[in-house]
Amino acid sequence: MQAFHSDAHLLDLPDGHRFPQAKYRLLRERLEAEPGLIRLQPAVAATPDELALVHAPAYVDAVRLGGLTPSQQREIGFPWSLSMVERSLHSVGATLLAARAALTEGVAANLAGGTHHAYADNGSGFCVFNDVAVAARLMQADAAARQRGRMRVLVIDLDVHQGNGTAAIFRDDDSVFTLSMHGEKNFPFRKEPSDLDVNLPDGCTDEPYLDALDAALQQVWSRLAAEPPGLAFYLAGADPHEGDRLGRLKLSSAGLRERDRRVLQALRERGIPVALAMAGGYGHDLNITVDLQVNTLSEAAHSWQLWQQGR
Secondary structure: OEEEEOOOOOOOOOOOOOOOOHHHHHHHHHHHHOOOOOEEEEOOOOOHHHHOOOOOHHHHHHHHHOOOOHHHHHHHOOOOOHHHHHHHHHHHHHHHHHHHHHHHHOEEEEOOOOOOOOOOOOOEOOEOOOHHHHHHHHHHHHHHHOOOOOOOEEEEEOOOOOOHHHHHHOOOOOOEEEEEEEEOOOOOOOOOOOOEEEEEOOOOOHHHHHHHHHHHHHHHHHHOOOOOOOEEEEEOOOOOEOOEOOOOOOEOHHHHHHHHHHHHHHHHHOOOOEEEEOOOOOEOOHHHHHHHHHHHHHHHHHHHHHHHOOO
16 A cells, blocks of 8 residues: 655744644654555655645745745744745645546555645645545546546545534535534534534544444435545544543544454445554553554555455
């Protein structure tokens, strides 16, 4: 399975900042130390034209050229720097590459990504550009250019925080179906309506979570039966875990791994290629967060292997 990384560009953050940027390097190093089915490749940067499929050109220029206002930088949560620009461009580029690889091989991944709080004209919540939205639009444009007709896209967002930016970008667009399953009382406090939102109470544990997931997926398949998706994006956040600083849910490691298995199996059984993004993860112990993401990628690699075997 191909997986793309973009951790070479480090953010210039003050001491004690809540964003755990070290986890991206730690995840890549873990995968390099445990070679298996995952083929690691560095990402390339997304271009301004690719970003403009979703984002307002004035916003793209403000990010690239250092024109973000202080309030915009506060909303994003990062101070502007050249490394912030490069990191953001390469993170989107990693999801673009993963989407193309998934369409060829069934399953692929970005070791970062899942920046679902970014809107068309502003960033928010540690998200500068919306990588999944850009990749969805680019894959749809590629399909149209090759005269393959309309490609419907499915976004399965299981980060603990609602995918408000993605929901807003695709509002009233039936070519992209957005499912967000998240903590009801968690950030963002003003949520945007997805095509299907599943609001979970604080303290939700494995069994009710997995029951809610099964019910949500059944709704998705029912609502998309007339025009099944040609591509899915799976935001496999580690932040529903019981050890997450920002999550407020109580899933075990085994529960999260079962979540991943069910999502990947359901997509594989329906022949829907999937590009994964790791999305959030803010564990008190970053090594545990990395363990959870390794588990997700192991499940993805297993699903990729079954795709190659035609199963």
